[in-house]
Amino acid sequence: MLVAFDLDDTLYKEADFACSAYREIAALAEADFGLDPDGAFAAMAGALSRKENPFDALEAFAGRALPVAEWVRRYRIHRPTIALSDGVGALLDRLKVQGCRLAVVTDGRSLTQRNKIEALGLSRWIDGDNILISEETGADKTLPDNFEALERRYPGEQWVYVGDNPAKDFYHPNRRGWTTVCLADSGCNIHPQTATDAEHAAQFTIREPEELPAILEKIQKR
Ligand SMILES: [Mg+2]
Known part of the structure; x- marks a missing residue:
């Protein structure tokens, strides 16, 4: 997976x-x-x-x-002082132990996103090749390219995308047979979570990162 x-x-x-x-x-x-x-x-x-x-x-x-x-x-x-949200480190540990392949697909400037990734210490869990940043790949999430690239890298696996922004996070993964999971806004997100239509909405919504493993177990049994 x-x-x-x-x-x-x-x-x-x-x-x-x-x-x-x-x-x-x-x-x-x-x-x-x-x-x-x-x-x-x-x-x-x-x-x-x-x-x-x-x-x-x-x-x-x-x-x-x-x-x-x-x-x-x-x-x-700027080099930010930021930390993973509560429960995210434990979640990444758990997924890694379970043998999941982990990746990041993010839209933004290379330097800005790289500084965040470094500050969060994500290389501990995620291979550099699996970090896809729109300014580096030339494709943002309005295009299928970064999702396609991961499909080519992991053919025949179940693919899951976890995001927060229904305006752009889930449309292409939904169309391409991925499982999509929205992490609900706890009240301080930058982008609103009003889904425009079913094609843009995530298939699952979770309130806390800790809820993700149960969804992955469910889809693994399909
Ligand atoms: Mg986001």
């Missing part, structure tokens, strides 16, 4: 990445403009939680124009 995971808001909380970047940007705001770093951080984090633009909020807090383009770049390239 191949179990592939989405990265952001599946293996860890993307809001944690954002807050990690905000801390770095708040330090820049203090060093370059004398802003109170705690206030700068709170302005950005507050905007994120209201789904507003954090940099607009930071400029409003500062009462002046700031080098936003450069700080967006720093956001993307």
Whole structure:
């Protein structure tokens, strides 16, 4: 069995990445403009939680124009302080012991996603060849390519994709005979989980990573 995971808001909380970047940007705001770093951080984090633009909020807090383009770049390239979501490490341990092949299929910039993967220590469980990042492969999840590549690598296996975003995570795997599993939003996801139609919806939904092995057992018996 191949179990592939989405990265952001599946293996860890993307809001944690954002807050990690905000801390770095708040330090820049203090060093370059004398802003109170705690206030700068709170302005950005507050905007994120209201789904507003954090940099607009930071400029409003500062009462002046700031080098936003450069700080967006720093956001993307910073080395984040993030951790796997509760239960994910134990889940990966368990799947590995059970002989599952593990993979990551993620959309995003190579450097940003690589920094996250390194910070999370995913190489402990997942071979480098099985980490597929859209900017590196040239295909994001609106295309079947990365899923196809894993099918070619593991022909005849059961393929499972675990993600969080019905807008794009499950459509191609569903069409290609994969089992799809959605990790339900605990309340702080970046992307909403409103499934548009059955083709985009996951076949299973779990609230906690610990619930995945029972689903894998169920489909193995099919
Ligand atoms: Mg995601």
